Amino acid sequence: MATATTPAISRPPRPRKRFDVHRTLFRMRREWSAYLFLAPGVIVFSVFTVAALVFAVYLTFHEWNILQPEKPYIGLQNYRDMLHDEHYRRSIINTLYYTGGSVPLTMLGGLVVALLLNQPIRFRGLFRTMYYLPVVTPFVVAAILWKWLYNSSYGLFDYYLLKAHLIDQPLLWLADKDLAMPSVILMSVWGGVGFSMVVYLAGLQSIPGELYEAAKVDGAGAFNRLRYITIPMLRPTTLFLLVVGIIGSFQIFTQVFIMTNGGPAERTTTMVFFIYEAAFKFYDMGYASTLAFGLFALLFLVTLLQLRLYRKGE
Amino acid sequence: MATLDQAQLQPPTVPEPQRRGRRAAPTANRPEWGPGRWVTYVLLVVGAIIFIAPMVWLISASFQGLGEIFSQPPRWIPKHPTTTGYRQFLNLGHLTNAQRGQGTGDWRWFANSAFVAFSVTFLQTFFNAMCAYVFAKRDFPGRNAIFMLFLATMMVPGQVTLIPNYIITKHIPLFGGNDILGNGGHGWLDSYWGLIMPGTVSAFGIFLLRQYMQSIPDELLDAARVDGANEFRIFARIVLPLCMPALAATAIFTFQAAWEDFLWPLIIISSPDRYTAPLGLALFVVKNETSWNLLFAGSVMSTLPMVLIFAVFQRKFIQGIALTGIK
Numbered sequence: 001m002a003t004a005t006t007p008a009i010s011r012p013p014r015p016r017k018r019f020d021v022h023r024t025l026f027r028m029r030r031e032w033s034a035y036l037f038l039a040p041g042v043i044v045f046s047v048f049t050v051a052a053l054v055f056a057v058y059l060t061f062h063e064w065n066i067l068q069p070e071k072p073y074i075g076l077q078n079y080r081d082m083l084h085d086e087h088y089r090r091s092i093i094n095t096l097y098y099t100g101g102s103v104p105l106t107m108l109g110g111l112v113v114a115l116l117l118n119q120p121i122r123f124r125g126l127f128r129t130m131y132y133l134p135v136v137t138p139f140v141v142a143a144i145l146w147k148w149l150y151n152s153s154y155g156l157f158d159y160y161l162l163k164a165h166l167i168d169q170p171l172l173w174l175a176d177k178d179l180a181m182p183s184v185i186l187m188s189v190w191g192g193v194g195f196s197m198v199v200y201l202a203g204l205q206s207i208p209g210e211l212y213e214a215a216k217v218d219g220a221g222a223f224n225r226l227r228y229i230t231i232p233m234l235r236p237t238t239l240f241l242l243v244v245g246i247i248g249s250f251q252i253f254t255q256v257f258i259m260t261n262g263g264p265a266e267r268t269t270t271m272v273f274f275i276y277e278a279a280f281k282f283y284d285m286g287y288a289s290t291l292a293f294g295l296f297a298l299l300f301l302v303t304l305l306q307l308r309l310y311r312k313g314e
Numbered sequence: 315m316a317t318l319d320q321a322q323l324q325p326p327t328v329p330e331p332q333r334r335g336r337r338a339a340p341t342a343n344r345p346e347w348g349p350g351r352w353v354t355y356v357l358l359v360v361g362a363i364i365f366i367a368p369m370v371w372l373i374s375a376s377f378q379g380l381g382e383i384f385s386q387p388p389r390w391i392p393k394h395p396t397t398t399g400y401r402q403f404l405n406l407g408h409l410t411n412a413q414r415g416q417g418t419g420d421w422r423w424f425a426n427s428a429f430v431a432f433s434v435t436f437l438q439t440f441f442n443a444m445c446a447y448v449f450a451k452r453d454f455p456g457r458n459a460i461f462m463l464f465l466a467t468m469m470v471p472g473q474v475t476l477i478p479n480y481i482i483t484k485h486i487p488l489f490g491g492n493d494i495l496g497n498g499g500h501g502w503l504d505s506y507w508g509l510i511m512p513g514t515v516s517a518f519g520i521f522l523l524r525q526y527m528q529s530i531p532d533e534l535l536d537a538a539r540v541d542g543a544n545e546f547r548i549f550a551r552i553v554l555p556l557c558m559p560a561l562a563a564t565a566i567f568t569f570q571a572a573w574e575d576f577l578w579p580l581i582i583i584s585s586p587d588r589y590t591a592p593l594g595l596a597l598f599v600v601k602n603e604t605s606w607n608l609l610f611a612g613s614v615m616s617t618l619p620m621v622l623i624f625a626v627f628q629r630k631f632i633q634g635i636a637l638t639g640i641k
Contacts, residue, residue: 024455027454027455028454028455031452031453031454031455033544033545033546034448034452034454034457034545035454037444037445037447037448037452037545037549038444038445038448038460040440040441040444040514040515041441041442041445041515041520042460044441044511044512044514044515045464045515045517047482048475048479048482048511048512048515049467049470049475049515049517050463050467051478051482052475052478052479052482053467053470053474053475053478055478055481055482056474056475056477056478059477059478066481113358113361116354116357116358116361117358119351119354121351121354121355121358127358127362129628130362130365130366131361131362131365132624133365133366133369133621133624134365134368134369136570136617136620136621136623136624137369137617137620138573138574138592138616138617138620139574139576139592140574140576140592140595140596140613140616141372141592141595141613141616141617143596144595144596144599144609144610144613145368145369145371145372145610145613146368147599148375148606148609148610149368149371154383154384154386156371156388159386159387159388163387190365190368193365194365247471250471251471251472251473253576253577254576254577254592254596257576257580257596258596258599272473272577275473275476275477276577279476279477279480280581285477285480285481288477289474289477289478292471292473292474292476292477293474295471295473295474296470296471296473296474299471300469303469
């Protein structure tokens, strides 16, 4: 694999694919500057990605508490603990709840806005900017702002809902066991619609106009054109948003940290929040690493599944 | 292979976004809009108001005193506009004892964020470009193996390396009181080094730039070689200028991500002097939960750079998003 296409200068041509130390060394010396170009990136990458990954695997087989000098090898105990950890299971359910709520709503919202904006209308740029503004807002800021909006004594939501007589008494939002997660989801949808909108707009603009012309000639109405042309043609875009959205929402942390701190009653403890607590509240680095690999495995499975479904549908 | 599947996930290529303004969409799928157009406008306006209202409230409230923020009904336009929230959060100018008692932020948090974000952006763009160049345009032993290693890690979520990286950062040799074996001190924990260095390479960024650089014709580089330019000159004078659009697009996202990064600073930074803006804000919420006027002021200031970057690079931004799918 390492042998190349250009034959070395002073040697007779050799069969390809045979590894030749001298030739390789010669080429390495000739291409020395390439390694110099690679050096900074590869050094950082080796330390903070490759070594970190190897170390992460090592950690999962050890009881590694930062405060304890002893870090004994414990075999598969961390993995066994993970499988029987009810709190971890709860955090997985919470994460799935969050993902199942926020990803479809965000995509649907983005699609609707994109369809509306893809008309010949005025102020498209202005509308696009307004819908996109929440996306450029840092997570921390969005979380603080929405924490206030959800405030049950002074928050704007309760004030306007009460005033409109939609509710009789203030809702507790983030402090309510059943409302906390939907509240976090609602905030995430607000912050994510702009992103799906932009991606869908790009997808919409790449659909050839002739398709619509032909459909119109055939007498297809607006709804049928949407149903049989637009949505099928947007499939790659939808898959892209779905995969990226799920990967992102599995990793939700900041919003939970600021708005609910995992509460009430662990109802918003998501996987990353749980891993964070295991590692930096209980200092159990070995176990936390194992949990992180659990997250990785789950994400990997979900992504594979989506690609498989996508291929099947084609 | 799962890693390669990601490459197929690139969304369809994006046509140049239209200039904003009254030019209508040139797309051919122009439905016959009669009264329906009004429905479109109404829906869009109502939606836009809902989306923008929280931000409007945030800006308005950041100029209100604490009492006014709590007033009912909520005031969308401050009656007694004040900048105390800003001054208190930045800890600048004259503050009364009562104001100090309410808690103060620190202007350094914003300076730290700016310094870290600029450093990460500059170094990452540069390192990524150098790696991408040799992956795209040079032939040397080990190229494919190293590139595959980069690709293979793209699937791994950051949380997996988060914990080992904390320990690695703590044991960087010869820094923060560590000996040559990396023991004894705190290494890069609680330092700018720790904030910046792990973010200076991105496998995804290298991958994107490599794709872009492959479109540079080899003849161009060969011509420069014949003319006697060395590899560094070729890189600096030909490759980098030709890649400017791609570099700019990735740099914008790198800066944005670095500016709003939260989990990593939360883990490694302990002294308030070195907080970044998001970290300072978040820990301020935990500590002074009721000082909403300061929080709103800090929030506005943390968002401002992002909005400015978006405003300046809007077209590039939206193109880049559609191309790379990163926020």
